[in-house]
Amino acid sequence: MKKIAIIGGGYAGMAAGVELAAAGLSVTVFEAGKVLGGRARRVDRAALSKNANGSPLDNGQHLVIGAYGQLQRLMQQCGVDLQQAFLRQPMRLQVEPDFVLACPRLPAPLHLAVGLIRAKGLTWAERWALIRAIQVTQWRRWRLAQDMTVAEWLQQQRQPSSLIARFWQPLTLAALNTPLELASAQVLLNVLRDSLGGNRAASDLLLPKVDFSQLFPEPASRYIEQNKGYVRLGHRVKSLGRDTQGFNLDGDVYSHVVLAVPPHQAAPLLQAVDPQLAQQLANWPYQPIVTVYLQYEADVQLSTAMLGLADAYSQWVFDRGVTHGQAGLIAVVISAQGLHSGLSHDDLALAVQAELHQRLALPDFVLQKQVITEKRATFACTPNMRRPSNVTRCRGLYLAGDYTADLAGATRGDYPATLEGAVRSGVRAAQHILKGE
Numbered sequence: 001m002k003k004i005a006i007i008g009g010g011y012a013g014m015a016a017g018v019e020l021a022a023a024g025l026s027v028t029v030f031e032a033g034k035v036l037g038g039r040a041r042r043v044d045r046a047a048l049s050k051n052a053n054g055s056p057l058d059n060g061q062h063l064v065i066g067a068y069g070q071l072q073r074l075m076q077q078c079g080v081d082l083q084q085a086f087l088r089q090p091m092r093l094q095v096e097p098d099f100v101l102a103c104p105r106l107p108a109p110l111h112l113a114v115g116l117i118r119a120k121g122l123t124w125a126e127r128w129a130l131i132r133a134i135q136v137t138q139w140r141r142w143r144l145a146q147d148m149t150v151a152e153w154l155q156q157q158r159q160p161s162s163l164i165a166r167f168w169q170p171l172t173l174a175a176l177n178t179p180l181e182l183a184s185a186q187v188l189l190n191v192l193r194d195s196l197g198g199n200r201a202a203s204d205l206l207l208p209k210v211d212f213s214q215l216f217p218e219p220a221s222r223y224i225e226q227n228k229g230y231v232r233l234g235h236r237v238k239s240l241g242r243d244t245q246g247f248n249l250d251g252d253v254y255s256h257v258v259l260a261v262p263p264h265q266a267a268p269l270l271q272a273v274d275p276q277l278a279q280q281l282a283n284w285p286y287q288p289i290v291t292v293y294l295q296y297e298a299d300v301q302l303s304t305a306m307l308g309l310a311d312a313y314s315q316w317v318f319d320r321g322v323t324h325g326q327a328g329l330i331a332v333v334i335s336a337q338g339l340h341s342g343l344s345h346d347d348l349a350l351a352v353q354a355e356l357h358q359r360l361a362l363p364d365f366v367l368q369k370q371v372i373t374e375k376r377a378t379f380a381c382t383p384n385m386r387r388p389s390n391v392t393r394c395r396g397l398y399l400a401g402d403y404t405a406d407l408a409g410a411t412r413g414d415y416p417a418t419l420e421g422a423v424r425s426g427v428r429a430a431q432h433i434l435k436g437e
Contacts (some may be wrong), residue, residue, distance in 0.1 A: 004249065004433065005030065005254040007237050007269070010038020011071075011419050012400040013260030013428030014220035017229065018113045023434055026113050027229035029221070030249070032236035036217035039262070039377055040419060045370060057324055058212045059372050060289045061318055061333045063174055065091075066204035067194040068420035070427055071216065078219035085210055087305065087323050091203040092197070095308035096359055099166040099335035103196075103203050109138075111200045123350070126163045133157040134196070142193035144186050147383040150176075153185035170308040173335040175314055176416040177287050177378040187416050207305055207323045216419075242270040242394065260400040262376060273394045280388065286339070286402065287336045290334040292352045295368040298327035302360065311338050313348065314355045328367075330356065345371035378417030379403045390429045391437065400429040 006013045009031030020027045035041050044057045064071065064086065072082060082088075089102040090111075098121035103111040116131045136157070139269035144153070150172050154164055169180055175191045176183045195203045208215050220229040240257065241248040247257045259266050270278035292314075302319040309315065313334060320329040332352050334340050340348055349369040356362040378427050379385075380400070387405040390398050402421035415421035 002026065002256060003246075003254050004028070004256045004258065005237075005249050005252075005354070006258045006260055006400075007240075007249075008038065008260035009033070009036040009217060009231065009233070010260060010401075011040060011216060011422035012402065012429075013038070013258065014217045014224075015074055015398050015423040016258045016260060016430040017054045017224045017231075017426075018078060018220045019427050019430035020079065020433065021224045021227040021229045023430075024227070026434075027224055027227075028254075029224065029229070029231045029232050030235045030237050031231070034234050036212040036221055036231075036233070037215050038217075039374060040212040041217070042211040042213040043372065045368075054295065054329075054368070055324075056211055057293055057331075057370065057372070058291070058292050060374055060377060061331055062208075062212065062419055063317040064206040064208065064419060065202065066206065067198050067202035068206070068418075068423075071420050074423060074427075075216050075219065078216070078223040080219050082206075082214070085208065085215055086206040087209055089205050089207070089305070091205055092202075092304070093167070093171065093308070094304060094306075095121075095166045095170050095310050097121075097310070097330050099310070106200065108199045108202075109197075111203070111217070112196050121166065122163065122392075126160050129157070129159055130163060130167065131161060134192070136372075137189055138194070138197060142189045142197060144189065144201070147184055147186040148190055149181055149383055150183040150185045151180040152157065153188075154180070166310045170310065170315060170424075174308075174333075175418075176381040177289060177335045178381045178416075178420065179336050179338070182382050183379060184381050184385065184416075187381050187414070188219050191416065192413050197305070205306070207318075209323050209325075211324075216423075237269065238240070238275060242273050242397075247396065256396045256433050258398050258399070258426075258433075260426060260429075262401065263379070263403055264376065266399065266401075270392075272390050273397060277388060277392055285380035285382070286376040287378050287380045288334045288373060288375045289336075290340065290348065290374075291372045292332040292334070292349050293368075293370040293372070294330045294332070294349070294353060294356070294366045295370075296328040296330065296363060296366055299325075300328045300330070300362060302330070309355065309359055312355050312359065313338075314352050314359075317356065317360070330362070345373070381416045390425060391432055398429040398432055400426045404428075 100120040103115035263281035267282035305322040320326040
């Protein structure tokens with residue numbers, strides 16, 4: 001009889017749990033924290049500051065697009081109403097001071113063609129350079145003969161520096177959370193393939209209207225428990241061993257284990273069962289994400305739910321009043337390492353506040369400031385990165401997480417560190433168990 005332990009209650013672990021529970025298997029999820037979601041979870045303001053008050057925040061902002069099919073499928077399986085969970089809009093990338101790329105509600109690929117032709121804030125030379133780069137890549141089926149950095153690819157495509165600053169850099173940071181000089185061009189093209197290169201709905205932006213724990217992990221927890229599984233919060237697995245009976249987790253025995261924690265947390269648990277893999281994961285490269293929350297008076301709002309800023313600390317700015325009903329709350333996301341990395345939280349919050357005042361005409365007065373830094377928010381998505389498979393050398397033990405490769409035996413991953421990448425990995429790990437692999 002299969003008795004399965006899932007270590008980690010983030011998106012990958014909960015996806016694996018739902019898939020296995022749906023098949024009628026006995027599942028127990030162990031989550032060290034008090035809140036499900038991992039690196040996409042709810043955070044109480046009081047946990048950030050003794051003087052803070054108000055509704056909960058997220059530990060970061062994550063974009064969801066229409067192409068994220070597995071995430072939407074599992075949400076629906078867990079009873080989530082997608083219309084209630086997301087504010088769904090046609091693709092619209094607005095980067096101040098004047099760039100706008102909006103895809104109208106037209107059949108693919110006409111929606112993209114019209115969007116590129118009508119893009120605002122570009123000279124005709126810049127517009128043609130953008131159209132040429134995307135068209136050439138489409139003709140080549142979104143594949144490069146050899147992976148390279150995004151910066152190198154943009155140079156090959158003769159993209160003007162002004163276009164890079166207003167379109168390619170904000171897009172790359174949002175999609176890959178890795179600087180242009182380090183980011184994989186092939187993985188960026190994979191994202192463009194599934195969004196701009198897919199059907200019209202695939203390019204839609206889905207802005208969550210609830211916190212990231214409530215979006216999927218908590219409905220997944222209820223689903224698992226309704227299907228005779230268990231979800232144990234505040235339980236950190238301290239050791240993982242294997243004997244003739246199976247896998248021993250802190251005294252309990254399981255036939256299969258899905259290790260769905262970040263690489264640096266997986267490494268010590270793997271030491272006794274797969275030391276070679278443990279060593280690989282212990283040295284895993286990461287990139288941070290910083291989110292600056294500014295609470296203004298309730299009547300303060302942006303011109304749109306999401307917009308970007310070029311040549312600024314503030315990369316993407318979200319109006320949580322529009323999406324979450326948190327009136328006057330603005331969330332500013334700063335992805336990857338950069339000039340901001342050397343600033344203290346207080347100095348960064350002040351710098352962001354000044355930028356929003358100068359660039360977006362928001363008031364120069366805020367009621368509260370909160371800064372959340374996830375130092376290991378995502379893996380560094382670099383060219384030709386060798387990723388581990390879901391299947392390990394230890395039979396019955398599987399990895400799940402956005403950092404894994406897409407197929408057993410593969411070493412290259414298709415997706416960057418996204419919610420969809422995490423969910424896909426969890427589903428793959430579960431399918432290996434169901435197939436007896």
